[in-house]
Amino acid sequence: MNxxxxxxxxxxxxxxxxxxxxxxxxxxxxxxxxxxxxxxAAGSNQALIGYHFGGKEGLYLAVFEFIVQQMTADVLPVVExxxxxxxxxxxxxxxxxxxxxxxxxxxxxxLIKQFALPASAFWPRLILREQQDPTxxxxxxYAGLYAPLLDLLTRLIGVLIDADPAAEAAxxxxxxxxxxxxxxxxxRTTALRHMGWKDLGPEEFELVREQLIESLRTxxxxxx
Numbered sequence: 001m002n003x004x005x006x007x008x009x010x011x012x013x014x015x016x017x018x019x020x021x022x023x024x025x026x027x028x029x030x031x032x033x034x035x036x037x038x039x040x041a042a043g044s045n046q047a048l049i050g051y052h053f054g055g056k057e058g059l060y061l062a063v064f065e066f067i068v069q070q071m072t073a074d075v076l077p078v079v080e081x082x083x084x085x086x087x088x089x090x091x092x093x094x095x096x097x098x099x100x101x102x103x104x105x106x107x108x109x110x111l112i113k114q115f116a117l118p119a120s121a122f123w124p125r126l127i128l129r130e131q132q133d134p135t136x137x138x139x140x141x142y143a144g145l146y147a148p149l150l151d152l153l154t155r156l157i158g159v160l161i162d163a164d165p166a167a168e169a170a171x172x173x174x175x176x177x178x179x180x181x182x183x184x185x186x187x188r189t190t191a192l193r194h195m196g197w198k199d200l201g202p203e204e205f206e207l208v209r210e211q212l213i214e215s216l217r218t219x220x221x222x223x224x
Contacts, residue, residue, distance in 0.1 A: 014052045016042040018066045021059050026122035029129060030060055064130075064137040067123050068144035071114045075145070078110055079152050086152075091159050100159035101220055105213050107152060108181060112212070115185045116205035124185035150174050160220045180215065184208055 020041035024033045035056050039046040053059040082103045089096045114120060130138040151165075153174035158165035161173075184191050188200055197204055 010052075013042075013044055013048055017044055017049060017052060017059065018063060020044075021063050022066070022122050022126065025060060025063060026125035026129075030056075030135070035059070060135075061137055061140060063126065064140040065144070067126065068140060070117075070119065071111075071123075071145055075107075075110055075114065076148065079107065079148055082107060083152055083155070086155055086159070089159065092162060097160055097220075100156045101216065104153065104156045104160070104177075105216055107149070107156070108177065108212055108216070109209050111149070111178075112181055112205050112209045115181070116202045118201075120185075124182075124188065127182075128186050146178075150178065153177060177216070180212055181208070 017038065021033075021038050024038045024041055027033075028037075033056075035046055035049045038059070039049060049055065049059055053062050086100070086103065089099060115124070126137075127141065130141060150171075154170050155165045157163075157173045157177075158167070158170045161170065163170045165171075184200065184205070192198070192200060195204070
């Protein structure tokens, strides 16, 4: 029993460092952020960053692994289930197109809910930095989240527009639809100013979800 205590304490320390690093890296960027500031924010010893992560770069990569784990905990199981159902659909039929649209709506609704979580407040800043100036962290983000999600969206759109998922038209639409969600957290200040909102929380993201669903139904109305 005594042997488990250091491990549990170590896990809490690691988690505290990750949570602090998310905020500090988001505010300062990788190069400007200091391990001292991260350790202070976590209420931890600076040397423990090296112990748990091997240094600043290792901590930065671990931050993105943490973000991907948090975002995909609810998303990926649904994506996998949808992919299996999509594989079994008889494409080219009205029923298949109707079901594909409902699956698309569900996938985007779940993703929107992830951005509405209080813990995700600093994620968009980090994600946007990697979009503009990608590092090895982007590979973690893409492989763990964007690749499986975009693959599913592209396949669903392929069913909806009766196109090969490999076609550029289907792939472009998938990126555009994903962008309709990402633009709100990524362009947070612009969204708040234009909407007249004080914050971008669960209620605001629910409105975003409702409008996105309406947009998807309008966009694919002819196909369904």
